[in-house]
Amino acid sequence: MTESKTLTGSSLLFEVLKDHGVQHVFGYPGGAIMPIYDALYDSDVKHFLCRHEQGAAFSAVGYARAAGTVGVCFATSGPGATNLITGLADALADSIPVVAITGQVPTAAMGSDAFQEIDIFGLSLACTKHSFQVTDINELEKVLHQAFEIALEGRHGPVLVDIPKDIQLAEVTQRLDKLSHLKNKVQLPLADISKALELLTHAKQPILYVGGGVGMANAVEEVREFAEKTGMPSVSTLKGLGAINPDNENYLGMLGMHGTKAANIAVQESDLLVVVGARFDDRVTGKLDEFAPNAKVIHFDIDTAEINKRRTADAAILGDLKGNLPLLTTNLEISVWQQRLQQMKTDFAWRYDHPGDNIYAPAVLKTVSDLMPSNTCVTTDVGQHQMWAAQHMAFNDPSNFLTSAGMGTMGFGLPAAIGAQISRPHDTVIAVSGDGSIMMNIQELATIKRYQIPVKIVLIDNAKLGMVRQWQDLFFDGRLSETDLSDNPDFVMLSRAFDIKSQKITKKSEIKAAVEEMLDHDGPYLLQVQIDAAENVWPLVPPNTANDKMMEGA
Amino acid sequence: MNPMTLNKYQLVIMADDKQVVLERILQVTRYRGFLINAMNAEVNTGNNVATITMTVSSDRPISLLVDQINKLIDIKGVKVDNSEVQIQQYSA
Ligand SMILES: Cc1ncc(C[n+]2csc(CCOP(=O)(O)OP(=O)(O)O)c2C)c(N)n1
Ligand SMILES: [Mg+2]
Numbered sequence: 001m002t003e004s005k006t007l008t009g010s011s012l013l014f015e016v017l018k019d020h021g022v023q024h025v026f027g028y029p030g031g032a033i034m035p036i037y038d039a040l041y042d043s044d045v046k047h048f049l050c051r052h053e054q055g056a057a058f059s060a061v062g063y064a065r066a067a068g069t070v071g072v073c074f075a076t077s078g079p080g081a082t083n084l085i086t087g088l089a090d091a092l093a094d095s096i097p098v099v100a101i102t103g104q105v106p107t108a109a110m111g112s113d114a115f116q117e118i119d120i121f122g123l124s125l126a127c128t129k130h131s132f133q134v135t136d137i138n139e140l141e142k143v144l145h146q147a148f149e150i151a152l153e154g155r156h157g158p159v160l161v162d163i164p165k166d167i168q169l170a171e172v173t174q175r176l177d178k179l180s181h182l183k184n185k186v187q188l189p190l191a192d193i194s195k196a197l198e199l200l201t202h203a204k205q206p207i208l209y210v211g212g213g214v215g216m217a218n219a220v221e222e223v224r225e226f227a228e229k230t231g232m233p234s235v236s237t238l239k240g241l242g243a244i245n246p247d248n249e250n251y252l253g254m255l256g257m258h259g260t261k262a263a264n265i266a267v268q269e270s271d272l273l274v275v276v277g278a279r280f281d282d283r284v285t286g287k288l289d290e291f292a293p294n295a296k297v298i299h300f301d302i303d304t305a306e307i308n309k310r311r312t313a314d315a316a317i318l319g320d321l322k323g324n325l326p327l328l329t330t331n332l333e334i335s336v337w338q339q340r341l342q343q344m345k346t347d348f349a350w351r352y353d354h355p356g357d358n359i360y361a362p363a364v365l366k367t368v369s370d371l372m373p374s375n376t377c378v379t380t381d382v383g384q385h386q387m388w389a390a391q392h393m394a395f396n397d398p399s400n401f402l403t404s405a406g407m408g409t410m411g412f413g414l415p416a417a418i419g420a421q422i423s424r425p426h427d428t429v430i431a432v433s434g435d436g437s438i439m440m441n442i443q444e445l446a447t448i449k450r451y452q453i454p455v456k457i458v459l460i461d462n463a464k465l466g467m468v469r470q471w472q473d474l475f476f477d478g479r480l481s482e483t484d485l486s487d488n489p490d491f492v493m494l495s496r497a498f499d500i501k502s503q504k505i506t507k508k509s510e511i512k513a514a515v516e517e518m519l520d521h522d523g524p525y526l527l528q529v530q531i532d533a534a535e536n537v538w539p540l541v542p543p544n545t546a547n548d549k550m551m552e553g554a
Numbered sequence: 555m556n557p558m559t560l561n562k563y564q565l566v567i568m569a570d571d572k573q574v575v576l577e578r579i580l581q582v583t584r585y586r587g588f589l590i591n592a593m594n595a596e597v598n599t600g601n602n603v604a605t606i607t608m609t610v611s612s613d614r615p616i617s618l619l620v621d622q623i624n625k626l627i628d629i630k631g632v633k634v635d636n637s638e639v640q641i642q643q644y645s646a
Contacts (some may be wrong), residue, residue: 121574130627133574150627305621504599 006098009140010039010168012163014103016082017045022072024048024063030076032116033103033170036349037074048422048451051079051443055086055415058441060098062419064234065402066377066429069220070097070151077103078116081162082123086409089127091405094239096215097151100128106166107135114403118244121162129157130159137170143324146178155303168382192315192395193327199315200330203272203296205337208232209255212239212405213277213301213400217321223276226325227251230332237278239405242395249530250338252345257541258387261348264539266295266341266548267292274328276321280310280404282455290546300324350392358509361385361460361531362392367515369393369424376400376428377420381413381437383467385460387537389432411440417455417548428456428519434462435488445498448524456518457526458499461487462533470536474551475543504528560611562591564635565620570628571597571604579606579629582622588612607635 007015012238013036026048029037040047050056053075060071075084077532081102092100105114124131130150132143147159193426200206208230214223225243227234234244235255244251253260255267267273268299273295278284285291288310299306299313300321307316319451354360363389372378378393379402380386386403395401402406402420404412438459447457469483495502501521507527518525538553569575571573576595583590593608616634621634 122577125574126579126585303625305618305625307621308615309618309621 001491006037006173008035008168009137009163009170009172010035010139011042012172013041013047013144013163013168014039016141016148018071018150019145020070022070025072025074026059026063026419027074028048028053028056028076028080029074029440030080030103030116032077032105032165033074033080033101034170035165035401036101036103036163036546044316047074048418048447050415051419051446052441053083054086054411055418055441055444056414057084057098057100058090058476059410059419059422059447060100060418061087061091061094061096061443062379062402063423064091064096064098064419066399068399068418070099070148071373071425072099072101073286074101075103076116077105077120078118080116080214081120082118085123085127086411088124088158088482089450090404090407090409090412092127092129094212094404095156096158097450099147099151099483100158100160102162104133104161104164104169105161106341107164107493108166108523110164111492115244120160124160124162127158128160130164131160133162133164133449134167134352137167138174138276140167140172141176147238148233149257155213172484177362190323190346191317191319193317196315196317196328197330199272199296199298200274200328200332203332204334205270206232206272206274206332207270207292208234208297209237209265209267209273209275209278210234210240210243211237211276211278212398214240214243214321216304217277219277219321220397222322223326224248226329229329231334231338232274232332233338235259235267235374237281237405238390240278240398241401242393242398246394246396251343254351254390256281256547258391258537258539259541259547261346261539261550261552262341264541264550267295268546268548270295272296272298275301276325276524277301279306285310285542286541288545298328354508355507357385358510359505359511359531360438361529362536363508364458364460364515364529365389365392365432367511368432371515371519372430373428373519376430377417378400379403379413379417379420379429379431381431381433381440382408382410383434383437383464383465384470384535384537385432385434385437385466387467388460410434413437414441414455414457415447417457418444418453421453430456432458432460433460434466435463435485435491436465438491441495445495448500449498453522454523456521456524458518459491459526459528461488461491461528461530462535464533466535467535467537469533473536474540491526500526502526502528504530506530560589560613561616562611563616564617565608565623566633567608567623567636569604569606569626570630571599571602572628573598574608575604575619575628576606578626579608579623583608583610583619586619586622587614588619588640603626603630610644
């Protein structure tokens, strides 16, 4: 410990943010966090005033995911803090490093049902990786450093730090000499490398199953090299999209509920799954007992708790994927398998020759994907448009496709795009949203307006909660309960109210020019794309069904 | 009546002695599908080590819970103390 000039807890917060390279934060002020907002006034940190704390949390998530760094958000006590929760839950489900700072009522008032007092520390237990409540000013600096370390250590995740108002105002007399270090838990490194190599040499029909962990482990290069050198056919989860080069001839696309037919059949027929940074999510496996029934499993993960959680691993390799995967590179004799799958990939390729004049959503998204600059970052909301984006757009890195995968949170797309654009000011950022989802955080158009954030919004408008409507049609006898949105606001007029250039298209013939206009526009832009309300996402593996029993549309 | 086979396990958990640590263990144990049959906690002792022993039962393998408790930042270590004991439980 060294003596230094006195500063308050609030100004200490900004010192620590600086230590961790934080340049941007997203937040919303209020009574119990006023000392921090007062210190912000003198700070070099750039704060973006979002119009709802949920927007702030999602912008922090988008920032973190697009830039591969920690996203930071602020909220006041009580309702400010509870408004962060959905964003934290989303970050937990998708393992995103976020540090959330909440104001709390003064320590003396805590536990008295004070004005705007809620036990956010208690609420955080189920929706963060870790959380702190600071009740001693001398703990603040250590806790803040730990928050950043924990968010990024091992499997990433959100960390909440709740700071009572008197701690924000208290004077700090002692500073830490150096960054604190997390205690390292001694864990037996599980690394069945030789077992894995043996499985690999005996495999005739192996599949590389790629998840979101690849991007977060910074191992895109290693995974691509492994896929190229071994020639192993690969499939991706929703969060893994972009990890495998979309041009790889042995890459079959997304697997799971709305996966490609080739990917799902290949996985079902495989005799070995090499799983990298994925966790056998139920949206991926369909009926678990019938998922890849003849496959042995080699599971790479950073999180011990994912090994054997849903599927037993025949060989488990824990730890850093970047270092571990190359150890498994060998020559494989699998040309018969490769050719069969390449043939399937060709036979079941997507088609865009949709009849009629109306707009076919997959065709618009394909056009956007073909015309957008190469390092464009795409975010999505949740629903049919999300699945169409995953199926029909191509991404060259996982940090270029930000979607709420684990939590499936409507309202994610717009604020996440704002965060992404702020972290990558020179890249194009496109939010693919739905007419239902966009209304969940529509207030963030005001954030776009205030900071002139040049986000492009492609609004796939079916005047429906389309994905729910699809399930009602398929599995609930067409009883369309509460999924009609035909009285939506006029989205073009709404955009104009926020100074956002906007256009609506309704015909196939308008697509190309409209997409070009949007991409050429310097500022923010909303392209409303009216599609047929009856359009479904295909293929679809019905719930609790094996992945090879896909339903396919007309 | 469905006979359901539950396995019973005793866990010994060592943790940083923070006030919240019991709540974290309880939350994870419930969420991951384990019943707590008994619990003894020596916490807030002032020596920075909390020791919690608990007997839990579930039809799920105990490794699921051990791995998740181990993941909690405040936890120093988890040990399964006894070999599993099978009990029968009938649920309506
Ligand atoms: C916050 C939240 N509430 C409810 C849902 C359930 N849900 C999933 S998709 C969907 C419909 C989304 O409608 P829209 O954004 O218009 O997308 P579309 O399916 O029509 O493309 C709903 C209600 C959800 N995922 N998230
Ligand atoms: Mg819709």
